[in-house]
Amino acid sequence: MQKDKQLIIYDIAFLIVSLYFSFLLRFEFNIPQEYMMLLKLSIIPVVIINLVCNRFFNLYSSIWKYASVEELMSVIYSISLSNIIFIIYSYFVYYKFLENKLYRFPFSVHIIFWILSVLALGAVRFMWRVAQDNNLGKDSIDVKKKLLIIGAGDASALLIKEIKRHKSFNYSIVGLIDDDPSKQGRLINGIEVIGGRDRIVEVCKERNVEEIILAIPSADLEIKREIINICRDTNCKLKTLPGIYEIIDGEVSISKLRDVNIEDLLGREEVTLNNENINKYIKDRTILVTGGGGSIGSELCRQISKFKPAKLLILDIYENNVYDVQMELNRTHPELNKEVIIASIREVERLREIFEQYKPDVVFHAAAHKHVPLMESNPVEAIKNNIIGTYNLLKCAQEYKVKKFVQISTDKAVNPTNIMGATKRFCEIMVQAFDKVSTTEYVAVRFGNVLGSNGSVIPLFKKQIAEGGPVTVTHPEINRFFMTIPEAAQLVIQAGSIAKGGEIFVLDMGKPVKIVDLARDLITLSGYKPDVEIKIEYTGLRPGEKLYEELLMDEVALTSTEHDKIFVEKPNNIDLEFVEKSIEQFKKAASMDKEDIFKLVEEKVPTYKRKK
Numbered sequence: 001m002q003k004d005k006q007l008i009i010y011d012i013a014f015l016i017v018s019l020y021f022s023f024l025l026r027f028e029f030n031i032p033q034e035y036m037m038l039l040k041l042s043i044i045p046v047v048i049i050n051l052v053c054n055r056f057f058n059l060y061s062s063i064w065k066y067a068s069v070e071e072l073m074s075v076i077y078s079i080s081l082s083n084i085i086f087i088i089y090s091y092f093v094y095y096k097f098l099e100n101k102l103y104r105f106p107f108s109v110h111i112i113f114w115i116l117s118v119l120a121l122g123a124v125r126f127m128w129r130v131a132q133d134n135n136l137g138k139d140s141i142d143v144k145k146k147l148l149i150i151g152a153g154d155a156s157a158l159l160i161k162e163i164k165r166h167k168s169f170n171y172s173i174v175g176l177i178d179d180d181p182s183k184q185g186r187l188i189n190g191i192e193v194i195g196g197r198d199r200i201v202e203v204c205k206e207r208n209v210e211e212i213i214l215a216i217p218s219a220d221l222e223i224k225r226e227i228i229n230i231c232r233d234t235n236c237k238l239k240t241l242p243g244i245y246e247i248i249d250g251e252v253s254i255s256k257l258r259d260v261n262i263e264d265l266l267g268r269e270e271v272t273l274n275n276e277n278i279n280k281y282i283k284d285r286t287i288l289v290t291g292g293g294g295s296i297g298s299e300l301c302r303q304i305s306k307f308k309p310a311k312l313l314i315l316d317i318y319e320n321n322v323y324d325v326q327m328e329l330n331r332t333h334p335e336l337n338k339e340v341i342i343a344s345i346r347e348v349e350r351l352r353e354i355f356e357q358y359k360p361d362v363v364f365h366a367a368a369h370k371h372v373p374l375m376e377s378n379p380v381e382a383i384k385n386n387i388i389g390t391y392n393l394l395k396c397a398q399e400y401k402v403k404k405f406v407q408i409s410t411d412k413a414v415n416p417t418n419i420m421g422a423t424k425r426f427c428e429i430m431v432q433a434f435d436k437v438s439t440t441e442y443v444a445v446r447f448g449n450v451l452g453s454n455g456s457v458i459p460l461f462k463k464q465i466a467e468g469g470p471v472t473v474t475h476p477e478i479n480r481f482f483m484t485i486p487e488a489a490q491l492v493i494q495a496g497s498i499a500k501g502g503e504i505f506v507l508d509m510g511k512p513v514k515i516v517d518l519a520r521d522l523i524t525l526s527g528y529k530p531d532v533e534i535k536i537e538y539t540g541l542r543p544g545e546k547l548y549e550e551l552l553m554d555e556v557a558l559t560s561t562e563h564d565k566i567f568v569e570k571p572n573n574i575d576l577e578f579v580e581k582s583i584e585q586f587k588k589a590a591s592m593d594k595e596d597i598f599k600l601v602e603e604k605v606p607t608y609k610r611k612k
Contacts, residue, residue: 007060008051010124015050016043018116022109038105046086050117053082059121072122079117083110144172148200148209148236150227151216152178152193155241159215160189174207197227204234214240232524277497278307281362281404288313288360290345290393291367293321296408299489300364301325305333307493312338313358315345316367345389348396355400364492365393366408368424375420376543379597383589386423387430391583394430398438406496407431407444409504411481414446417611418543422601425608426582432502433574441501445492446569448481457515461522469534471519474541479512495566504569543611 023031023039031039054060057078090105147163149156156176163171175194178184183193194203203209212231214224224240231238287304291297292314298321301314312329316322319342326340339358343350345367368386369375375382390407397405409428412421428444435442449457457480464471488507495505520530528534541547582604589597602608 007124011051011054011059011121012047014120014124015047015117018120019043019046019113021116022113025112026106026109042090042105045089046082049085049089050079050082053078053085054121056081075122076118079114079121083114083117086110144170145210146208147171147173148175148177148203148207148212149173149191150177150197150200150212150214150231151219152176152180152183152188153216153218155217156215157188159213159241160191164189171211174209175203177203197230200227200230201233204236209234209236211237211239214238217241232521235524235527235529237527238525275307278493281497282307282309282493284308284310285361285403286311286313286358288315288354288358288363290315290363290365291408292316292340293318293323293325294366295485296489296492297364297366298325299485300366300492301329302332303486303489303493304364305329305336305338310337311358312336313341313354313360314338315341315343315354317342317344345393346384348392351392351396352399355396355402359400360402362404362406362496363393363397363402364406364408364496365390368408370410370420372412372418372420373542375423376418379419379594379601380589380592382419382423383586383597383601386420387426387586388583390427391430391579394434394442397440397442398434402440404441404496404499405431405434405443406492406499407442408492409444409446411446411448414607416605416608419598419601422605422608425605426601428504429572429574429605430579432504432572433576433579435502436574437576441499443495443499443501443503443505445495445505445507447483447488447491447507449483457518458522461519462526465523465526465528465534470537471523471534472537472539473516473519474539475547476516476538477514478516478541478547479514481512482518483507491566498566498568506567506569508567 019039019042023035027035057074059074059078087105087110149159160173163173173191175192176188177195177197177200178193179196181196184195186193200212204212212234214227214231216224216227228238282304287309289297289300289304289312292301293316297314297316301312304312314322314325322340322342326338329336329338341354343354345351367389369382394405396402407427410421410424412418413425413428414421416422416425428446431442431444434440461471491507495507499505516536519536523530523534523536526534530536585600585604589600592600598610602610
């Protein structure tokens with residue numbers, strides 16, 4: 001309100017000065033006495049008319065530190081309307097002076113006054129913006145962060161504009177980095193392109209850079225990874241714009257910025273899906289996802305929702321997580337017909353009720369106990385949930401003639417050394433056995449660790465870093481395959497579209513990653529120095545834990561499929577009678593001691609070699 005009053009006072013002063021100079025210019029700096037009297041009498045009506053028009057065009061309600069062409073046009077509209085009104089006023093109101101003569105404004109005065117008023121009122125507003133910018137700069141000069149921007153394209157140009165406009169970000173841009181020689185040495189919105197990626201470390205050191213923003217959303221993943229790896233040597237905080245395919249509205253802005261995370265280093269190129277094949281078995285069908293509140297299950301629900309199923313059934317025993325998924329889908333897919341079912345896959349009668357009521361066409365089975373050390377201590381629970389629970393679902397799918405059943409498996413099922421992996425391997429055996437005798441197409445999809453999933457190392461490491469360390473790694477040589485949650489879910493759905501029945505699909509997991517390297521990367525991305533500010537401690541391998549995971553059985557070869565990231569393992573000759581007898585024995589596990597349980601699993605899963 002105080003600033004509005006100041007603008008009104010400035011406007012009054014500039015309007016009077018503009019009117020006076022209009023007469024001076026018209027009469028070549030020698031205003032006749034009678035026109036001087038006319039000028040004095042006209043000041044009040046001119047000022048009142050202009051102020052009313054200014055108010056009408058919101059010239060006192062705009063935030064002038066963000067003034068742009070639109071605000072300048074409002075000034076022009078206001079001055080033009082006020083001049084038209086005053087012309088009409090001056091021709092209807094006569095002023096009598098000496099010898100009863102009538103005097104009016106010369107028309108040229110109106111034109112000159114219009115030009116001077118636009119210049120004066122427009123200038124005062126843009127000077128106001130400059131003054132506000134300078135004041136903000138002076139107020140925050142001591143806390144501005146030195147910023148380096150990677151990329152000198154459209155995204156960078158837009159970011160620079162926003163950073164200059166939003167002073168609350170307190171950034172001082174030291175320069176731009178781009179590998180294109182034709183851009184180097186040139187200016188983008190007043191900021192110089194100071195070199196290519198080979199100068200990043202040098203520039204950060206010389207100019208005390210504190211933050212780096214990667215503004216290269218259209219660059220491929222390999223280039224981004226290379227640049228991020230260079231930036232890690234600077235000890236600067238890294239931020240990035242998501243890839244173009246992740247920016248849904250196509251707009252680049254500061255609001256899209258996020259911290260560089262481990263997915264940027266380990267992720268792969270965007271998955272290309274064959275939507276036509278997926279539509280054939282998901283669109284307008286009833287889809288059941290078990291473990292729908294978990295990491296993979298919830299992402300399956302998100303991805304499936306895009307393909308417009310007739311109904312999505314989200315089953316989970318734990319209501320809190322599945323409630324969050326329900327609320328999210330209510331927001332993102334309000335049109336989706338969905339049902340949340342709280343139930344345990346261990347209770348076969350409850351499952352039969354669900355299959356009888358909803359008659360699902362496709363089942364994605366993601367419900368499982370997956371924590372290796374906990375299952376090693378509680379093998380009965382692993383058998384109840386992973387083996388008997390899966391058997392119950394396989395049986396219901398057969399009885400109610402489900403079209404397709406997709407079992408989520410794991411690399412830990414290959415030559416397992418722990419009870420969790422062994423139970424998942426037996427699930428694969430059951431899937432292939434049921435496929436031989438059923439009209440339902442039963443398949444399993446096997447992949448490694450997913451980044452950020454519940455119980456994975458990433459959330460644990462982040463928590464340990466937030467607490468100041470140490471970060472605990474079991475062994476300096478331990479490695480794992482990693483995949484992002486969306487990629488895993490998308491490839492599972494794609495594998496389902498390829499399936500004919502009985503296959504074990506193996507997803508391309510890329511190269512294995514050392515867990516200690518993962519820990520160091522996370523510490524660096526969090527703004528700390530590994531082994532200096534945050535220590536890494538080795539705790540020793542846990543019960544049942546391997547140094548290296550495998551994705552396929554040693555004795556079989558993989559065959560490629562129509563999708564370059566999905567391979568298939570040849571089906572084995574599995575007898576359903578063997579499965580049925582084994583289930584009867586597994587059901588007695590609750591009354592057995594641990595050693596007997598492990599021996600039973602070793603008997604039923606030939607590739608299981610318990611690590612003691």
